[in-house]
Amino acid sequence: MERLLEVQHLKKYFKTPGGMLHAVDDVSFHIEKGKTVGIVGESGCGKSTLGRTLIHLLESTDGKIYFHGEDITHVDKHKLRKLREHMQIIFQDPFSSLNPRMTTVETIEEPLRLTGRYGKEEIRELTRKMMETVGLDERLYHAYPHELDGGRRQRIGIARALILNPEFVVCDEPVSALDVSIQAQILNLMQDLQEERNFTYVFITHDLSVVRHISDEICVMYLGQMIEKCGAKELFENPLHPYTKALLSAIPIPDIHVKRNRIILKGEITSPVEPKPGCRFAARCPYCREECSIPQSLQDMGEGHMVACGRVKEINR
């Protein structure tokens, strides 16, 4: 399998009045072509920042990004324009991701127009096809976003991201603003499109049932760091990191006879501004010991199941 995107020790810090905010801190992973990597974590853990850094909407502070094996960490304007045709993003909020003064057609065809490579007829034809592909009715051609419901708006957002046929798409919580029945429709649409056109997705979400449904591999993030990474099935059957265990125990089970064993985390998420070295989860971890104050790194627990926890063997005995 070809590695489409590889990230090594990626860091993204923001300057704040209180010091450096470590939004993404030393994250490494790779994605194979045509696969989906899910990135989960609670809000504020840096998953959206990671997604935006991958496609150069934010400049990375440190680390390397490779696309098709080529270093794209720092590229000039010209190269970036080329690159962006292969990397797109689907946004979370379908209410703020569409320009309220542009009609459906204007929004969807804009990426094509901006390349300057297509003629008028071609643009019209491709836009029409794309609208059909994502399930937008012809009568919505000239509708403004405020006339449409959330699901249809999100379809427009998807159409805009996919019309250039990008190889790599960052999906930043694309269904979390939609209600459940529409979530399923959109997820199925995205999966169908992936099968059909061999898209590669990075799927960012805090919704664990969604990520299980769509991902091949899952990365769990906590305060800017990756703490566990493995196949989707493996993660749900055999979570190793204490945080992942707690996270998974929070998934509701729709059966009143099943008694859930919830792990309730105590305390607040610690500040990402100038964090102390050592395990960032330590303050809330039920298994925390003194040795947790040294920096943790991902270690392979077999079959590519990576965990960043010094006590993982003791805990999971």
Place this chain on the structure above:
Amino acid sequence: MTKERKTAKKESMFRLTFERLMRNKMAIAGLIFLGIVVLMALAAPVIAPYSYEEQDLFNTLKGPSGEHIFGTDNLGRDIFSRILYGGRNSLIIGFVSVGISAVIGVVLGAVAGYYGGKVDMVIMRLLDVLQSVPAILLAIAIAATMGPGFKNCIIALTVSSVPGFVRMTRASCMNVQGLEYVEAARSINARESRIIFKHILPNAISPIFVHATMSVATAILTSASLSFIGLGVQPPAAEWGAMLAEGRNYIRGYSHIVIFPGLTIMLVVLSLNMLGDGLRDAMDPRLKN
């Protein structure tokens, strides 16, 4: 069926706004009155019964009558004719100065808001300097150095209303550019000029439009005050503010000299404000119907 046809046709934002504006009675009243005043000022040579500078020294300070419907001033000039001709000067000063300062202000404000940082710093500090001088004082200073007159009056008013537009545009743009569709535009390779003018400004413009209509009212008032103290339009040319100034010595005995131009100013300003209010409501795309 009819509904489908309606959404299948493109409705321009301009037409939508206009339709919604037409449902606002106050705004319509303002628009109609303003339209009448503008038309009458344009057609002054046709409508006006007398020339604006024609003196009739046998008939000075006459009250309203069939011959002179608004009466005559201290030099026997027909007040109605002078209001019509004066409207040309007053309205041109108001609209032109606001038009120019709006264009300058919107561009500067959008640039300051979009780029932020040092660019923003420089632009805003320069404006602080401009704004630290009261508008009327600035206008007086400009009129005093460049000489009084129609053109300098416009320049003075333009300069003094630019900061308001810049601040308004900047704030409005900063609100809009944090939204995801601006990021989306960046991710599909839109150039910065396109992001500013296609994605940010159209969504930030409505408060600026409203501010502009209100500014016209302010500009007319300021130009009236400038003329009043003799730094605006020079006699014998007619201008509403100048007419007030010339008539101030006769207020006691012959109040009609100031009542009619004063009333005109008041009604024009009022209708501009009503129109501005209506525009603000009509331009919000979310408040459909």
